[in-house]
Amino acid sequence: MSNNIFHEYDIRGLYPDQINENIFCRLGQSIKHVLKPKKIAIARDGRLSSDSLFLYLSSALAQEKIKVIDLGRTSAPFCFWYSQKYKTDALMITASHNPAGQNGLKIYTYKSGPIDKQTGLEKIRQKYELLPPNLRQINLGPKNIKKVDVRSKYQKFILGLAGKISPKIKLAVDFSNGSGAAETTAVLEKLKVNFATLNEKVDGRFPGHSPNPLDEASQKSMKALVKSKKLNLGAVIDGDGDRIIFFDETGTAVDSNFMVCLMIDHGFFSRNAAVVKTVSMGRIIDEIARDKGLKVYVSKVGRSHVRRLVKNKKAVLGAEKSGHYFFKEYYFGDSALVALMRVLEIISKNKKSLSQLVKPYQKYIVGPEISIPFKGRTDHIIKTLKDKFKDGQLNELDGLKIDYPDWGFNLRKSNTEPVWRLTLEGLDKNELGKHRKEIEEILI
Secondary structure, eight states: OHHHHBOSSSEEEETTTTSOHHHHHHHHHHHHHHHOOSEEEEEEOSOTTHHHHHHHHHHHHHTTTOEEEEEEEOOHHHHHHHHHHTTOEEEEEOOTTSOTTEEEEEEEETTTEEOOIIIIIHHHHHHHHHSOSSOSOOOSSOTTEEEOOOHHHHHHHHHTTOOOOOTTOEEEEEOTTOTTHHHHHHHHHHTTOEEEEESOSOOTTOOSSOSOTTSHHHHHHHHHHHHHHTOSEEEEEOTTSOOEEEEOTTSOEEOHHHHHHHHHHTSOOOTTOEEEEETTSOTHHHHHHHHTTOEEEEEOSSHHHHHHHHHHTTOSEEEOTTSOEEEGGGTTEEOHHHHHHHHHHHHHHHTOOHHHHHGGGTTSEEOOOEEEEOOSOHHHHHHHHHHHTTTSEEEOSSSEEEEOSSEEEEEEEOSSSSEEEEEEEESOHHHHHHHHHHHHHHHO
């Protein structure tokens, strides 16, 4: 069972078959033995099982004489911020953008930020395997669980990162019925931003749409609202508040490659500053960064991998194609809210529409990330692709990346689902379609 719930950089599974209260008690014991915390903060999202999982996890930890800090229902970026600000380990009960029937756990330490297999998650899995299936009786709700409310301090910190935003900009934010709505609306109100909301109420059933903003169905309402109300900007934030997808004034979703270019181009960063992108992101980022005198470093896909490289290189900006944006001033962590503020500031300063601002970066056609179920032997598939595209430039940092002067692709295994992730970019739409078909024929 543990092999199903332990992923590259978090724990996720179906509730209650793979993730349940007993398993969370065992996870608490495993975390205690590996991290050895004297105190630990726990936050949770709005999923229907999150409150119960919190009760059992916090009680299991408290029973081991660990001081538990209850952060309540909040976002993953808030949980990360608390860990860094107060120099403590922290746990976020969430399955992020996964469907409503799932739940899980993100683990943060002050030293490593979000941990993964390299920084402690594998040791937690190994300890978990050694524990008996049913632990001793847990006394629910012991006294050393303390509720804290530092929302005002968090809001002050976020506002300290904000630049000048024009009140004339008309914005809409879709919160996907997730747990990041309250903190985001509070900041936008303080900044006197003119905004409307969709799916603002926290609801673990996610009645509005999937908590994944990359799903086409999750974007439908925002596209319609932006066009019908003639708004300047739209944004869809995922279920735990760390990923964001932007929409221009025509209701068109803007690829994260172009949003990164926008932030680089208007970031006023010093020359030789570092920027981090994942291997699945495009070459236009390198070109815009080079024009600004910035260095680009490439990371494996995954928020823990990106954050580690961003911190190690002291990068001013990092990003994943899925809509994670990392900022030096946010303890090198990712935040949908900070990304939103950056884009609002850029539009305010330039007095241009988002479509006008990103048009110079659309030199290459950048396709969406395509998910394809596993079929056949992985090693045979990779070898077949290498042989077919042997005259291209090869990179195996994360899966298989092959580049030609006028097109390229990256194929990698998902860290959270049993699928391939395929991304393509190039200069000609028809040529890209042909190459996509060639690759898919090998995969399928």
